[in-house]
Amino acid sequence: MRRADQEGRVNRLREVMENIGKQLSGLPLVHRMLFVALAGVIVLVLLLVWSQSSRSAMVALLPGATAQEMARAQEHLTSIGIRTGADGSGRLTVQAEDRVRALASLVETGQGPTDPTRAIGSLVEGTSWMNSRSDNDRQYYANLQEGLSRVVGGFSGVEWASVVMDVPEPVGLGQTFRKPTASVTVRMRRGAILSQEQVDAIAATVAGSRAGLSLLDVSVVDQTAGRALRARRPDDYGATSYIEHQDKVERRVAEKLGMTLGYIRGVLIAVSAQVDVTRRVTSVRSALPTGSGTVAIPRREQGDTQEITQATPAAAPGLSSNLADDIARSPSGGGGSRTSTEKTESEFVVSVGTRSEDIVDPRGMPTRITAVVHLPREYIEDLVRQGRAGAAAAGAAAGGGAAGGGVDAPVTQAEIEGAFATEKARLEADLRPLLRTAAVEAGVESAEAEQGIVVSLIPVPSLASLGPVQEAGLFALGGGGGGSGGGGVLGVSGGVLGLIQTGVLLALAVGAIGTMLVVVRRAGKPLDLPTAESIVGLPPALEAGADVVGEADETQTAMMGIELADGELEAKKKLESVTQMVKNNPRDAAGLLNRWLAVEH
Numbered sequence: 001m002r003r004a005d006q007e008g009r010v011n012r013l014r015e016v017m018e019n020i021g022k023q024l025s026g027l028p029l030v031h032r033m034l035f036v037a038l039a040g041v042i043v044l045v046l047l048l049v050w051s052q053s054s055r056s057a058m059v060a061l062l063p064g065a066t067a068q069e070m071a072r073a074q075e076h077l078t079s080i081g082i083r084t085g086a087d088g089s090g091r092l093t094v095q096a097e098d099r100v101r102a103l104a105s106l107v108e109t110g111q112g113p114t115d116p117t118r119a120i121g122s123l124v125e126g127t128s129w130m131n132s133r134s135d136n137d138r139q140y141y142a143n144l145q146e147g148l149s150r151v152v153g154g155f156s157g158v159e160w161a162s163v164v165m166d167v168p169e170p171v172g173l174g175q176t177f178r179k180p181t182a183s184v185t186v187r188m189r190r191g192a193i194l195s196q197e198q199v200d201a202i203a204a205t206v207a208g209s210r211a212g213l214s215l216l217d218v219s220v221v222d223q224t225a226g227r228a229l230r231a232r233r234p235d236d237y238g239a240t241s242y243i244e245h246q247d248k249v250e251r252r253v254a255e256k257l258g259m260t261l262g263y264i265r266g267v268l269i270a271v272s273a274q275v276d277v278t279r280r281v282t283s284v285r286s287a288l289p290t291g292s293g294t295v296a297i298p299r300r301e302q303g304d305t306q307e308i309t310q311a312t313p314a315a316a317p318g319l320s321s322n323l324a325d326d327i328a329r330s331p332s333g334g335g336g337s338r339t340s341t342e343k344t345e346s347e348f349v350v351s352v353g354t355r356s357e358d359i360v361d362p363r364g365m366p367t368r369i370t371a372v373v374h375l376p377r378e379y380i381e382d383l384v385r386q387g388r389a390g391a392a393a394a395g396a397a398a399g400g401g402a403a404g405g406g407v408d409a410p411v412t413q414a415e416i417e418g419a420f421a422t423e424k425a426r427l428e429a430d431l432r433p434l435l436r437t438a439a440v441e442a443g444v445e446s447a448e449a450e451q452g453i454v455v456s457l458i459p460v461p462s463l464a465s466l467g468p469v470q471e472a473g474l475f476a477l478g479g480g481g482g483g484s485g486g487g488g489v490l491g492v493s494g495g496v497l498g499l500i501q502t503g504v505l506l507a508l509a510v511g512a513i514g515t516m517l518v519v520v521r522r523a524g525k526p527l528d529l530p531t532a533e534s535i536v537g538l539p540p541a542l543e544a545g546a547d548v549v550g551e552a553d554e555t556q557t558a559m560m561g562i563e564l565a566d567g568e569l570e571a572k573k574k575l576e577s578v579t580q581m582v583k584n585n586p587r588d589a590a591g592l593l594n595r596w597l598a599v600e601h
Contacts, residue, residue, distance in 0.1 A: 020214070027114075027283070029146070051193075052289075057095070057096050058085050058093040058094065058095060058096075059093060059094065059095075059096050059099055060087065060091045060092070060093055060447050061073070061084075061092045061093060061094050061099060061102060061103070062091070063091060065091075065092070067090075070091070070092040070133050072111055073092060073106055073111055074092055074103070074415070076109065076111040077094065077102055077105070077106075077163045078098045080105060080524060082094060082095075082098050082101070082105075082597055083098070085094060091161070100150045100151065100154050101151075101154050103150075103151050103154065104150075104151050104152070104153070104154025105154070105204045107151055107155075107201060107381075108155050108156065108198065108201050110201070111543075120254070120474050131414050131575075137169075141165060141167060142368065144165070144209060144210075145164065145165055148163040148184075148205065148206055148209060149161050149162050149163045150188065151205065152184060152202050152206075155198055155201070155202070156192075156197075156198075157188055157189055157192030157193070157194070158187070158188060158189070158192075158194075158198075159188060159189045159489070160186075160187040161185065161186050161187070162182050162184070162185045162232070163182065163183075163206060164182065164183045164184075164185075165180065165181075165182045165206075165210065165213075166181045166182070167180040168180065169208065179212055179213070179214075179217060180210055180213045180217065181213070181217045181218075181219075182206045182207070182210070182213060182217065182219075183219050183220045183221065184206060184218065184219070184220045184221065185221045185223055186220060186222055186223060187219065187223045187224055188222065188224040188225075194220075194222045194224075194225070194229070196229070196244075197231065199220045199229045199231055199232075200215075200229070200232055200296065201344065202218075202220050203215045203220060203230070203231030203233065204219040206218050208260075215230075215231040215233065216230065216231070216233070218230075218231060226486075241248065241277055242249075242275065242277050244272075245275050245277055245364060248274055249273040249275055249369070250271045250272065250273045253271045253273065253369055253371065253434070253435070254269055254270075256269045256434055257271065257371060257431065257434065260431065260434070261427075261432065263372065264375065264376070264379050264380070265376070265378075265379070266376035266378070267373065267374065267375060267376065267379075268373070268374035268458070269371065269372070269373055269374075270371070270372045270373075270374075271370070271371050271372075272364060272368045272370045272372075273366045273368070273369045273370075274368045274369075275364065275365070275366050275367065276364070276365060276366075276367050277363060277364055278363050279360070279361070279363060280359075280360075280361040280363060281358065281359070281361075282358070282359040282360075283356070283358050283359070284355075284356070284357040284358075284359065284361075285354060285355070285356050286354065286355045287352050287353065287354055287355075288352075288353035288354065288355060290465065292353065293353020293354075293355075294350070294352050294353045295350075295351050295353075296348045296349070296350045296351075297348060297349045297350075298346060298347070298348055298349075298350070299347045299348055299349045300345075300346070300347040301344070301345070301346045301347070302344070302345040302346075303343070303344040303345075304337050304342070304343040304344070305341070305342045305343070306340070306341040306342075306343075307338065307339070307340040307341070308339035308340075309337065309338040309339075331468045368452065369435050370452040371431065371435060371451055371452060371453055371454070372454045373427065373431070373453075373454070373455045373456070374456055374457070374458050375423065375427075375455065375456070375457050375458065376415070376419070376458050376461075377457060377458055377459070377460070377461055378461065380416050380419050380420050380423065380457065381411045381416065383419045383423060384411045384415045384416065384419050385411070387419070409464055415452075415529060416457075420457050424455045425454075427455050428453050428455060431453055435452050435453060439564045486541050491520055528572055
């Protein structure tokens, strides 16, 4: 029925086009060219309307942001494939449908403005001056919550988000201030996990949109996992931080060891680290010496000087004896005795210089690293064969004989142990600087760092040796890997499994190709559809030469009616009976004819 409807539409369209063609064929050439030009103009107008309607409107992304913030945001948005532009005022613009995704990416990665309200402000609609203050505040917070919900919902892995803020208003005089709180409900996509970094970013976004709202007052609820989370403070370190940092250190050391041992196929590396995530804050207060910060300034000075002088006695008149003369006195001393006393008092103001240091040590360095390296057995066997080949070549060059008969001999356990001991010492010497560097950074002695290196030998053949057997396909029944002289039971079983796997895949491929060919053949076969005459109920047309009464109109010339007598009908029936007898029993019919027919001489 559906196919018939489609054919009916196609037929009607064909009739319309034929009618248009008939009408245009009767017009002059100039008129037909005019219609063609009019159709071209209509097509161009439709294309212009489509291009204008499909163009997205550009809206401002970060109104009020600085030029540096807009440049940083533009660089980040360009890197993630969001088309940006600039309006006449130089503000950063994006397409309207990309605004929420751009804001979410900027907030989550920290590439947005330092004030989150600049990012959220573009999503908050303005209020009306005709409303009351309470109505405007209520509308503002409703729009703010809606904008925050859209931004948080654009984070990676977030399917839906809802932000609810409680901003109490002080009522009356002397009312105590109540801090605002916020709750964010997040629903993650299937397979996505809400990380602690995303919780910190969500809390910072919501807390920065309202004055007085701190990170501790924002709770983030993971609806998918059914748990409540809170943002971390800068000095908050827990078990989660320890595990995350430990995983980072172990990955970094494992990557270094993997690059160093990349030439060994099938090597296994395991790293275990102990890290110190304790945050230490040290405050140092010290006094500076004089001249380096400590000074003494004179405040008051007072001086007192006293001098006493005694004259020498002179000669008396008349005669006198000289017995009283003192030989210790100089006869010519005209100065006498003199006493001088000086006293000075000074008062100083001393300013002691101090130095204050607040040392914040975030730590985070590993305190101990242990690395375990497992060497494949095939690698040691290759080293033994390489040593044999080198010794054989050296012996042949020295003695001139072919001493390489034992190169292809099976490798013994003693040779493996000797080669492994040598290789172990070499690897420990190569890997020790990598681990000792990390240990010295944590203040661990080198002897303790050396104890963290363990090199061991895998006791059984590794799966890496079976890789070439499976990859060889049908011709890998007896092959071994790495020149190990045949894979033994493991090699044969691997070859049989590879053969079975290849056969199954080949059978599936042949079956798929056969099914495709059958489907294509059936699809290419024309369908037996009913004709239009059979649908409307007309009888099928008969051939013109058929001897059937009543179909004379099918011939080119009309036949006249023929009236048959009873004798003619009887003769016709007899003829039909004889014809039927001849077809069914030709022998009996021949004998009957021989009796009826008479030979004329």
